[in-house]
Amino acid sequence: MISYKxxxxxxxxxxAQCNSTTVDQIMMINPEIKDKNLIYAGQTINIPSESVRLQAFKAKETTKQSSQNEMESSSLP
Structure with missing residues (x-):
């Protein structure tokens, strides 16, 4: 994790763009940020490292696959 002022x-x-991440990932590891449009000069925020981004990606893919499996099983006779 990287600290950014x-x-x-x-x-x-x-x-997020400059650090190859997303706003959602930054907000996920900075729960004190309640509004993505409201940050302050001087505020220190954490930026996810590659390992954190990879974990978030894997979690998203797992959720996506679970949803697809549920849809397939619910369409069976």
């Missing part, structure tokens, strides 16, 4: 004019989407 917000500077004036920063947005979460720009920070």
């Amino acid at each position: 917000v500077i004036s004019g920063d947005t979460l989407s720009e920070i």
Whole structure:
């Protein structure tokens, strides 16, 4: 995990893009951020490292596969 100090004019989407992550992943590891459009200059936020992003991706894929399996089994006679 990387710590980042917000500077004036920063947005979460720009920070996410510059760090090859997503706003959702940043918010997931920074529960104190309640509004993705409201961060402050001087605020320190955590940026997920590659391992955190990989875990989030795997969790998303597992959820997606589970949903597909449920849909397939519910359509059986």
